[in-house]
Amino acid sequence: xxxxxxxxxxxxxxxxxxxxxxxxxxxxxxxxxxxxxxxxxxxxxxxxxxxxxxxxxxxxxxxxxxxxxxxxxxxxxxxxxxxxxxxxxxxxxxxxxxxxxxxxxxxxxxxxxxxxxxxxxxxxxxxxxxxxxxxxxxxxxxxxxxxxxxxxxxxxxxxxxxxxxxxxxxxxxxxxxxxxxxxxxxxxxxxxxxxxxxxxxxxxxxxxxxxxxxxxxxxxxxxxxxxxxxxxxxxxxxxxxxxxxxxxxxxxxxxxxxxxxxxxxxxxxxxxxxxxxxxxxxxxxxxxxxxxxxxxxxxxxxxxxxxxxxxxxxxxxxxxxxxxxxxxxxxxxxxxxxxxxxxxxxxxxxxxxx
Amino acid sequence: xxxxxxxxxxxxxxxxxxxxxxxxxxxxxxxxxxxxxxxxxxxxxxxxxxxxxxxxxxxxxxxxxxxxxxxxxxxxxxxxxxxxxxxxxxxxxxxxxxxxxxxxxxxxxxxxxxxxxxxxxxxxxxxxxxxxxxxxxxxxxxxxxxxxxxxxxxxxxxxxxxxxxxxxxxxxxxxxxxxxxxxxxxxxxxxxxxxxxxxxxxxxxxxxxxxxxxxxxxxxxxxxxxxxxxxxxxxxxxxxxxxxxxxxxxxxxxxxxxxxxxxxxxxxxxxxxxxxxxxxxxxxxxxxxxxxxxxxxxxxxxxxxxxxxxxxxxxxxxxxxxxxxxxxxxxxxxxxxxxxxxxxxxxxxxxxxx
Numbered sequence: 001x002x003x004x005x006x007x008x009x010x011x012x013x014x015x016x017x018x019x020x021x022x023x024x025x026x027x028x029x030x031x032x033x034x035x036x037x038x039x040x041x042x043x044x045x046x047x048x049x050x051x052x053x054x055x056x057x058x059x060x061x062x063x064x065x066x067x068x069x070x071x072x073x074x075x076x077x078x079x080x081x082x083x084x085x086x087x088x089x090x091x092x093x094x095x096x097x098x099x100x101x102x103x104x105x106x107x108x109x110x111x112x113x114x115x116x117x118x119x120x121x122x123x124x125x126x127x128x129x130x131x132x133x134x135x136x137x138x139x140x141x142x143x144x145x146x147x148x149x150x151x152x153x154x155x156x157x158x159x160x161x162x163x164x165x166x167x168x169x170x171x172x173x174x175x176x177x178x179x180x181x182x183x184x185x186x187x188x189x190x191x192x193x194x195x196x197x198x199x200x201x202x203x204x205x206x207x208x209x210x211x212x213x214x215x216x217x218x219x220x221x222x223x224x225x226x227x228x229x230x231x232x233x234x235x236x237x238x239x240x241x242x243x244x245x246x247x248x249x250x251x252x253x254x255x256x257x258x259x260x261x262x263x264x265x266x267x268x269x270x271x272x273x274x275x276x277x278x279x280x281x282x283x284x285x286x287x288x289x290x291x292x293x294x295x296x297x298x299x300x301x302x303x304x305x306x307x308x309x310x311x312x313x314x315x316x317x318x319x320x321x322x323x324x325x326x327x328x329x330x331x332x333x334x335x336x337x338x339x340x341x342x343x344x345x346x347x348x349x350x351x352x353x354x
Numbered sequence: 355x356x357x358x359x360x361x362x363x364x365x366x367x368x369x370x371x372x373x374x375x376x377x378x379x380x381x382x383x384x385x386x387x388x389x390x391x392x393x394x395x396x397x398x399x400x401x402x403x404x405x406x407x408x409x410x411x412x413x414x415x416x417x418x419x420x421x422x423x424x425x426x427x428x429x430x431x432x433x434x435x436x437x438x439x440x441x442x443x444x445x446x447x448x449x450x451x452x453x454x455x456x457x458x459x460x461x462x463x464x465x466x467x468x469x470x471x472x473x474x475x476x477x478x479x480x481x482x483x484x485x486x487x488x489x490x491x492x493x494x495x496x497x498x499x500x501x502x503x504x505x506x507x508x509x510x511x512x513x514x515x516x517x518x519x520x521x522x523x524x525x526x527x528x529x530x531x532x533x534x535x536x537x538x539x540x541x542x543x544x545x546x547x548x549x550x551x552x553x554x555x556x557x558x559x560x561x562x563x564x565x566x567x568x569x570x571x572x573x574x575x576x577x578x579x580x581x582x583x584x585x586x587x588x589x590x591x592x593x594x595x596x597x598x599x600x601x602x603x604x605x606x607x608x609x610x611x612x613x614x615x616x617x618x619x620x621x622x623x624x625x626x627x628x629x630x631x632x633x634x635x636x637x638x639x640x641x642x643x644x645x646x647x648x649x650x651x652x653x654x655x656x657x658x659x660x661x662x663x664x665x666x667x668x669x670x671x672x673x674x675x676x677x678x679x680x681x682x683x684x685x686x687x688x689x690x691x692x693x694x695x696x697x698x699x700x701x702x703x704x705x706x707x708x
Contacts, residue, residue, distance in 0.1 A: 166650055166687065173654035173662070216648045216681075217629035218665060254609045255628055274609050275571035294570045296520055300527035308527070311572060327570075333520065 005203070007140050010072040014204060014245035014267045014288045016321035022313060022350035023071030024343065025143070028329030029064040030076045034336060036063045047092055051077050057128035058135050065139065067336065068343045071323075072140050072204070075132060075197070077125055079147030079208055082189055083156045085121035086113055096160075103159030110178055113185045118196040125193075126200040133201030144202030146194050148209035148250075149186035149231075150224035156182065165214050172223055179223060187227040191234040198236045198244050206247040206269065207231060213252015213271075220256055229263040247290055251328065254279070261287045272327030277315035289316065290323040293342070298326075298334045302341035309345040318353050359557070361494050364426040368558060368599035368621045368642050370675040376667060376704035377425030378697065379497075382683030383418040384430045388690060390417045401446055405431050411482035412489050419493065421690065422697045425677075426494050426558070429486060429551070431479055433501030433562055436543055437510045439470035450514075457513030464532055467539045472550040479547075480554040487555030498556030500548050502563035502604075503540035503585075504578035510536065519568050526577055533577060541581040545588040552590045552598050560601040560623065561585060567606015567625075574610055583617040601644055605682065608633070615641045626681030631669035643670065644677040647696070652680075652688045656695035663699040672707050 005011065009023040031037055040060050044050045050060060061076040080098050084090035089101030104110060116122065133142050155161070157168040172179045194205045212224040232246055248260055249269025260268050261283035270279055270291030279289055297308045309324075316322045324346045330339065359365065363377040385391055394414050398404045404414060415430040434452050438444035443455030458464060470476065487496050509515070511522035526533045548559045566578040586600055602614055603623025614622050615637035624633055624645035633643055651662045663678075670676045678700045684693065 164650070164685070166653060166685065169648070169650040170653040173651055173658050213627065216626045217632070219648070220627075252606070252627065255632075272570045273567065273574075273606065278571070278609075294523070294573070296518070296523040297527055299520060299524040304527050331518070331520065 004138050005141050006138050007071060010323060011141050011204060011243075011245060013320055013323045014247065014290075015243060016288050018320050018354070020351065020354055021347055022316075022322050022324045022353065024324035024346045025070045025072040025074065026064070026326050026330050026339065026342070027074075029070065029074065029339075030060045031330060032332035033330055033334040033339065034063055034067070036067075047078070048090070051081060052124045054124060054128040054131045058131045061128075061132045062135055064339075065136075068340055069347065070140065070343060072143055073132065073136055074143040074206075075125070075129055075145060075202065077128065077145070079145070079152065079210075080155060081122060081125060082146060082186070082193060083152055085116040085118075086156075086185070086189060087116075088156055098155065099160040100156065104156050104182060107178060110181050113182065115185060115189045115192065118189075118192050122193060122196070126196050129197050129200035129202055133203075141203040142201060143204045143206055143247075144194060144197030144200075145206040145208060146190045146197075146231075148207050148212065148224060148248075149183045149190060149227040150212055150215070151208060151210045152186050152190070153179070153182050154211045154214075156186075165211065169214075169219075172219065176223075183223060183227045187230050191231045194231065195234070195236050198239055202244070203239075203242070204245045204247065205235065206249060207265075209248065209250040209253065212250040217256070220253075221259060224250070225256070225259055225263060228260075232264040245288075249290070257282055267323065269325070270327060275315055276312055276322070277317060280316055280321075284321065288321040288323060290325050292325065292327040295326045295328050295331055295334070298330065298338045298342060300338075302338065302345075305338060305341045306345040306349070309342065310349050313346070313350050313353055316353070320354065324350070358492050359495050360492050361425060364677060365495050365558060365597075365599065367674055367677045368601065368644075369597060370642050372674050372708070374705065374708055375701055376670075376676050376678050376707065378678035378700045379424045379426040379428065380418070380680050380684050380693065380696070381428075383424060383428065383693075384414045385684060386686035387684055387688040387693070388417055388421070390421075401432070402444070405435060406478045408478060408482040408485045412485045415482075415486045416489060418693075419490075422694055423701065424494065424697060426497055427486065427490055428497040428560075429479070429483055429499060429556065431482065431499070433499070433506065433564075434509060435476060435479060436500060436540070436547060437506055439472075439475040440467055440510075440539070440543060441470075442510060452509065453514040454510065458510050458536060461532060464535050467536065469539060469543045469546065472543075472546050476547060476550070480550050483551050483554035483556055495557035496555060497558045497560055497601075498548060498551030499560040499562060500544045500551075500585075502561050502566065502578060502602075503537045503544060503581040504566055504569070505562060505564045506540050506544070507533070507536050508565045508568075510540075519565065523568075523573075526573065530577075537577065537581045541584050545585045548585065549588070549590050552593055556598070557593075557596070558599045558601065559589065560603060561619075563602065563604040563607065566604040571610070574607075575613060578604070579610070579613055579617060582614075586618040599642075603644070611636055621677065623679070624681060629669055630666055630676075631671060634670055634675075638675065642675040642677060644679050646679065646681040649680040649682050649684055649688070652684065652692045652696060654692075656692065656699075659692060659695045660699040660703070663696065664703050667700070667704050667707055670707070674708065678704070
């Protein structure tokens with residue numbers, strides 16, 4: 001394996017080391033907005049068919065990098081591979097999003113939960129990581145990822161997506177012990193899973209707490225951040241003498257940015273609602289920041305995109321510690337030309353801040 | 355009309371005057387969780403049938419007050435009566451939520467927008483206000499309300515509800531002038547509408563910015579708060595020698611609480627994500643705060659509800675300026691007994707803080 005990364009701007013920014021420009025990648029950069037992705041997905045037959053086959057996963061992971069000069073690759077996978085490996089039976093009903101055959105309803109369901117054997121049950125993921133890392137051949141770093149225990153538990157208890165999280169929040173309020181048991185096993189699993197990705201070649205890891213923002217202040221700290229923090233503490237910090245930075249992204253988590261920054265992570269991901277300059281004032285000396293353009297800006301024109309990119313860059317201001325990203329995944333309805341305009345704008349306009 | 359309010363605790367709390375306990379009401383307190391509401395709705399035939407008939411609107415507005423000792427009544431209506439009166443043609447497709455026959459798509463659609471004649475086109479609302487006020491006979495104050503221009507514009511451009519606000523945000527980024535024109539006419543309409551409600555008897559008014567939280571920091575200030583502020587400035591401040599307080603509620607607006615508090619309103623409504631004690635530290639001397647229990651707490655048991663109520667009360671702390679509420683509308687799946695437990699807990703537990 002090639003240990004040298006030709007473009008390590010992303011890793012340096014995460015560690016708040018000097019860079020020549022602001023690196024960027026886009027959440028969901030390998031996705032349906034790219035015609036080449038849609039073609040591979042057709043060949044694979046399904047979304048899970050892409051995730052579970054390391055050849056396909058490698059192919060789609062590299063597609064956006066072949067099109068745009070992005071500064072990082074992210075493993076193509078899905079956060080729900082984890083509860084699937086924990087025995088819940090993930091499937092995708094056409095046009096309905098992810099579902100579980102065996103959602104967690106009773107105490108017996110919780111007791112039956114187990115930390116899966118990552119090397120067996122999630123081998124297809126670690127195989128994909130190794131294969132992508134090899135295929136990248138040091139072009140840019142590879143990011144591994146997982147959902148946070150709270151976010152995974154939302155799906156595990158709701159049995160799929162939800163608008164109001166009524167089931168999982170009712171369990172949390174009515175039976176906090178049961179909720180904590182689920183989160184405990186899930187946190188152990190996620191820690192092992194991310195460490196397996198690091199062993200397989202991931203050079204940075206990101207924890208997606210997509211539904212942390214649905215919680216109250218105190219519930220967020222008790223049921224989401226406490227477990228994220230435990231994972232961060234259990235991560236492999238260095239591999240082959242190179243630091244492995246961690247990023248924690250809580251959608252809707254701006255109000256709690258100080259506590260998130262104190263979780264031990266190297267960088268905090270921001271959605272688009274918080275001014276990144278305000279965020280930097282609050283936590284700038286502790287962590288790097290990743291974000292935070294509203295993805296709907298990409299529905300506008302290259303001129304508007306450039307203007308909005310400049311707003312984010314100037315709000316962050318001078319110096320390192322900023323990884324540019326969208327505040328949420330890129331929409332499937334985005335014109336790839338506008339994604340190209342974004343990448344160009346970030347690279348060009350950010351030089352003056354370094 | 356009876357100008358004396360027997361229980362004016364709510365009004366005093368909004369003005370940060372001393373009270374004996376923390377007053378409360380619940381967003382969507384007249385709603386589907388109440389069997390008596392469902393019965394009236396069946397008689398009326400439809401949701402709009404309730405809104406447009408002052409007798410029915412009066413009946414359902416008073417139902418929760420007959421059941422629970424709440425400290426305020428809120429006009430039963432819908433925020434979308436405003437775009438309907440502006441000519442968009444509101445209808446409810448069964449099981450699909452609100453829709454508009456003529457959403458705003460082109461510049462010509464924007465040009466065709468007009469400030470409706472409130473006294474004619476929205477007479478059914480002001481009639482309902484007068485009738486409710488008379489029926490209340492001074493029991494508790496009556497709250498009038500409207501959606502914020504941004505929130506109304508979301509529906510007007512999307513043509514109904516939306517998950518990602520792609521249409522309205524694309525318009526905002528691509529054609530900000532067009533967006534501002536819509537917001538301008540809507541703000542004029544909302545100002546006239548709220549003032550007509552005050553003239554008809556509303557003793558406090560609330561502006562619901564339900565979708566302000568979907569915006570970036572700068573877009574929120576430019577496209578949402580600027581128009582809310584203009585409305586607040588244009589409101590009748592006093593009627594018959596009595597101050598008419600205003601409340602601004604931005605769902606997901608915790609990050610911007612200081613700017614919202616500077617809009618000129620008397621109180622800021624909070625969803626459940628922000629710690630109300632932190633909110634008070636940020637703005638406590640400027641405005642009252644209304645909120646902010648997670649409505650899913652009401653799916654738990656009376657003991658849990660009591661415990662969570664105490665958390666909110668103790669986080670706010672000693673003194674006046676707090677109106678207890680949920681952080682969002684009460685769910686239709688709530689057991690009315692649990693709503694009763696909430697009301698009792700707030701009244702009992704809050705005494706020690708006054």
